[in-house]
Amino acid sequence: MEHFNAASAEDLERTLLACLRSPRWARRVADHRPYPDLDSLLAAADEAAYDLTWADLTEALAAEPLPTLPPDTYSAAHTALNAAHAAYEARFGHVFVICLDGLSPSEVLDHLLEAIRSRLTNDPEEERVVAAEELRRLARERLVHALRGAGNCATSRGGAAPGR
Incomplete structure (x- = not known):
């Protein structure tokens, strides 16, 4: 969590957008840093996903493989x-x-x-x-993978995300 909380805005945005291609979702998750633990981050990510409008979801769906x-x-x-x-x-x-x-x-x-x-x-x-629920689940899975995969969410880049 230290790396996630300390990541630059640019690196964090890139990481979050790899989890869910919704700029609104990524901003909401990033704006609520710091997170004390993974559960808090995932709860915030879920809440941000539940609050997306259909236009936000359409934007995210358009970028999904x-x-x-x-x-x-x-x-x-x-x-x-x-x-x-x-x-x-x-x-x-x-x-x-x-x-x-x-x-x-x-x-x-x-x-x-x-x-x-x-x-x-x-x-x-x-x-x-x-x-919308499947996108939320994908975002959550990808976020966990980004945090655990490289050990540093701020430096994870591109590549195929899990669950696609």
């Missing part, structure tokens, strides 16, 4: 997932997001396909709530 499959996944699965993503984006107007925290690589494909199929039955307002 599609969830990826493990490298050894067969090509028919990629085709099925691409079709499911296309149907989702056509219905809701934004990329499908889901937090895959805690899943083993062997569970990812089934979980992704099941989640997309299930969520395609949501009405748009219901799906906004689900997508």
Whole structure:
């Protein structure tokens, strides 16, 4: 937490935006430093995510990559997932997001396909709530990863974030 609390505004913004591409969220989290511990930081990050408007969420969704499959996944699965993503984006107007925290690589494909199929039955307002929750979960997971990964959140740069 020392490194996070002492990071320059520029480094911290870069780190936070890698967790969730919402400038409003990143500013809110950064503006409440210092944090006494990880739990306090995560609570503040959650609160900032809950307070995002749909415009803020749309901005964050526009920057989200599609969830990826493990490298050894067969090509028919990629085709099925691409079709499911296309149907989702056509219905809701934004990329499908889901937090895959805690899943083993062997569970990812089934979980992704099941989640997309299930969520395609949501009405748009219901799906906004689900997508917002998934973004919050992704931000939380990425923030923990940034803090624990390099041991210094202020210097973590780019690269694929977990849970995509």
